[in-house]
Amino acid sequence: MSQFVDECQLNVRAGDGGAGCVAFRREGPVAMGGPNGGDGGKGGDVWLVADRNVASLLAFRDHPHRIAGNGVHGKGKDLHGRRGEGLEVKVPEGTVVRDMYSGEILADLQQHGDRWLAAHGGRGGRGNARFLTNRRRAPSFAEQGEHGEERWLKLELKLLADVALVGFPNAGKSTLISVISAARPKIADYPFTTLEPNLGVVRIDDATEFVVADIPGLIEGASEGRGLGHRFLRHVERARVLCVLVDLAPLDETSPSDQLEVLLAELGKYDAQLLERPRVIVGTKTDSADPAVVADWDGMVISSVTNQGVRELVGRLASLVHEARQEEPVSEGRVILRPDSDGAWVERVDEHNFRVLGRKVLRAVHLNDVTTPEALAYIDERLKKLGVPRLLARAGANEGDVVWIGEFSFDYHPEH
Ligand SMILES: Nc1nc2c(ncn2[C@@H]2O[C@H](COP(=O)(O)OP(=O)(O)OP(=O)(O)O)[C@@H](O)[C@H]2O)c(=O)[nH]1
Ligand SMILES: [Mg+2]
Numbered sequence: 001m002s003q004f005v006d007e008c009q010l011n012v013r014a015g016d017g018g019a020g021c022v023a024f025r026r027e028g029p030v031a032m033g034g035p036n037g038g039d040g041g042k043g044g045d046v047w048l049v050a051d052r053n054v055a056s057l058l059a060f061r062d063h064p065h066r067i068a069g070n071g072v073h074g075k076g077k078d079l080h081g082r083r084g085e086g087l088e089v090k091v092p093e094g095t096v097v098r099d100m101y102s103g104e105i106l107a108d109l110q111q112h113g114d115r116w117l118a119a120h121g122g123r124g125g126r127g128n129a130r131f132l133t134n135r136r137r138a139p140s141f142a143e144q145g146e147h148g149e150e151r152w153l154k155l156e157l158k159l160l161a162d163v164a165l166v167g168f169p170n171a172g173k174s175t176l177i178s179v180i181s182a183a184r185p186k187i188a189d190y191p192f193t194t195l196e197p198n199l200g201v202v203r204i205d206d207a208t209e210f211v212v213a214d215i216p217g218l219i220e221g222a223s224e225g226r227g228l229g230h231r232f233l234r235h236v237e238r239a240r241v242l243c244v245l246v247d248l249a250p251l252d253e254t255s256p257s258d259q260l261e262v263l264l265a266e267l268g269k270y271d272a273q274l275l276e277r278p279r280v281i282v283g284t285k286t287d288s289a290d291p292a293v294v295a296d297w298d299g300m301v302i303s304s305v306t307n308q309g310v311r312e313l314v315g316r317l318a319s320l321v322h323e324a325r326q327e328e329p330v331s332e333g334r335v336i337l338r339p340d341s342d343g344a345w346v347e348r349v350d351e352h353n354f355r356v357l358g359r360k361v362l363r364a365v366h367l368n369d370v371t372t373p374e375a376l377a378y379i380d381e382r383l384k385k386l387g388v389p390r391l392l393a394r395a396g397a398n399e400g401d402v403v404w405i406g407e408f409s410f411d412y413h414p415e416h
Contacts, residue, residue, distance in 0.1 A: 018124050
């Protein structure tokens with residue numbers, strides 16, 4: 001039943017932070033005044049937000065990349081760069097987010113409004129004005145902007161039907177779903193062709209999407225377990241809207257009104273609340289039906305062969321689904337937190353190579369210009385504050401070993 005699980009890959013990239021600026025005030029005759037380089041703006045974050053109007057992961061199939069805006073670089077005269085624009089990616093309720101490589105579950109976005117920070121925007125670099133100290137009157141360096149986080153995610157969704165097609169065997173349910181969605185169930189001119197439910201996603205545009213379930217035909221007595229229908233009434237139970245198909249050209253010539261009566265009775269016997277569910281009743285196969293029968297039928301009609309009435313039916317279903325979604329109570333959206341790994345740790349790569357990990361440590365090197373001695377001294381100070389020398393000593397590093405932080409490497413010199 002893998003078709004009930006929708007899956008896709010999603011690449012999220014947060015914006016890069018803008019770089020800090022190195023600049024100095026000009027004060028009349030004084031060639032160089034104090035530092036006034038502004039900070040870079042923070043890069044935009046990418047959030048995943050559960051939205052009940054999205055029904056599937058189809059939107060990501062062909063377009064798996066989602067990118068937030070970069071922060072703007074700082075300028076002189078203490079001008080800070082603007083923040084990058086954040087991005088909210090709408091996903092269906094019930095979407096489970098995994099890391100694509102490890103498979104680890106990162107978030108479970110259950111209900112409308114639940115949100116999860118998928119990629120952190122890079123911090124903006126600080127301008128040289130921030131590095132002014134008594135000892136450092138004319139700081140000649142500023143921080144780079146931090147790269148925005150980028151990662152591949154795997155999204156999974158158990159599809160739930162918004163609309164259930166209900167009708168006698170052979171009423172044309174599978175044919176209809178094949179016309180309005182990409183589902184391709186088996187279709188044949190004998191009853192009980194469909195043995196397992198089929199789901200199809202009807203996508204009108206980015207904002208309107210719903211899932212339709214084509215279930216095996218119901219017969220009289222289904223609610224007591226006759227035929228195949230009983231097992232599948234569960235799917236009907238969870239659907240927001242019912243679409244009852246009445247065959248206007250039935251093989252056994254059961255009249256449309258008799259069909260409708262039996263179908264509604266079976267639904268009601270299974271669960272009385274199903275009769276309260278919004279529903280559309282539609283006569284099928286108008287193209288091959290007796291015109292007198294069609295004329296007698298008081299309600300919507302379709303032909304999946306000529307497409308007559310199909311567009312109207314889809315529109316009607318979409319608006320009932322939309323109304324039903326709006327009526328569902330919305331609780332306060334939760335923010336799904338992700339474990340914070342701000343601390344630093346050391347991994348031994350091999351005998352003489354060590355790798356230091358942790359967000360703050362990586363930041364200290366990535367944000368800074370590693371080419372000027374002044375900036376290097378500043379990085380050294382930061383690493384000491386974060387306890388990196390102590391961690392290296394504890395991990396067994398010796399004089400002359402190589403220490404990797406991000407893309408940079410340093411020789412290790414223990415403190416005396
Ligand atoms: N002329 C005509 N035939 C149709 C139309 N819709 C379906 N049929 C035919 O009716 C027969 C049954 O259609 P299905 O879509 O398999 O019916 P079903 O409701 O899924 O049947 P079960 O799966 O057995 O419950 C097939 O031969 C279809 O080609 C229609 O609009 N016009
Ligand atoms: Mg069928």
